Amino acid sequence: MDISDIARKLDLSNNKLVVRKAAEIRRLCDAQFDSSVIGVGEICKAVICLEIAASRLQVIFDRQAAIKLSGMSEKAYTRSFNSLQNVIGVKIKLNVKELAIQFGCVRIIKSVQHMLSLYKERFLASLPASRRANADFTRPVFTAAAFYLCAKKQKLKVDKLRLVEVCGTSESEFSCVSTSMIDLCYDCVGVSKEKKDAKDVQGNRELLDVLPGKRKLEDGGYSSDDESSCYKRHKKMEEAKYEDWKSTVVNSIKKNPEKGPKKVIQTSLNFTKKAETEELKVDS
Numbered sequence: 001m002d003i004s005d006i007a008r009k010l011d012l013s014n015n016k017l018v019v020r021k022a023a024e025i026r027r028l029c030d031a032q033f034d035s036s037v038i039g040v041g042e043i044c045k046a047v048i049c050l051e052i053a054a055s056r057l058q059v060i061f062d063r064q065a066a067i068k069l070s071g072m073s074e075k076a077y078t079r080s081f082n083s084l085q086n087v088i089g090v091k092i093k094l095n096v097k098e099l100a101i102q103f104g105c106v107r108i109i110k111s112v113q114h115m116l117s118l119y120k121e122r123f124l125a126s127l128p129a130s131r132r133a134n135a136d137f138t139r140p141v142f143t144a145a146a147f148y149l150c151a152k153k154q155k156l157k158v159d160k161l162r163l164v165e166v167c168g169t170s171e172s173e174f175s176c177v178s179t180s181m182i183d184l185c186y187d188c189v190g191v192s193k194e195k196k197d198a199k200d201v202q203g204n205r206e207l208l209d210v211l212p213g214k215r216k217l218e219d220g221g222y223s224s225d226d227e228s229s230c231y232k233r234h235k236k237m238e239e240a241k242y243e244d245w246k247s248t249v250v251n252s253i254k255k256n257p258e259k260g261p262k263k264v265i266q267t268s269l270n271f272t273k274k275a276e277t278e279e280l281k282v283d284s
Helices: 003-009 016-032 042-056 063-070 074-088 096-103 106-126 140-153 160-167 171-184 205-210 230-255 271-283
Strands: none
Touching (some): 003 016, 003 063, 042 063, 074 160, 096 106, 106 140, 140 171
């Protein structure tokens, strides 16, 4: 399908600049790689090229209509869109305000901006002077990671997988950048985990007290390393009872041998003798 026909279905046929830009991006894709390798068909590729062109020219684009036209699910379309952008070298620009509006977290805009500024400052300070000039913080993964951590700090729910797809990165890279931000800016985005003292936890304590193996007496009780634990004591008692019974039986047999168990003698069967007897009867 021609890209002009697809643009007409997406109400972009009147914008000739977007159509020409999309055609240019499509030719670039065809020249650099085979899009079918990443699972992108011709119609889907044309739709994605139109969206890339519209976003670069800041033209309103109906993504839901584009997804429907591509014949793919929203998740698959987003993945293909990000892959195509990365292959042709188109950088995604993430704006903190637009990201906050998209995920419904407008109140953390200032926190995210402060977090990014602080992270850049501390990260550059940790690098040697020769490498500071090559540091690149324009990649969208930094903005996305800062946004996610600030939202988590203020206990706001953000779909992490969707955020990763929007910024066009991988989950491993996103996790790596997030870990780096937590290490350098723990005072801003760190979330402390409260660990309760075991003595303060009273819930279901009576269930533990029922189990002898878990019970521990406060005064003169047994420690976990003591050999005379409840289980071992019970086992030793059972063994002692068995030994007493065994010794009683053995002594009784020694005193009264006739009452002891009698030996069972198995009777041998002599089939030869029986056959000879039968032959004598026949001869007689």
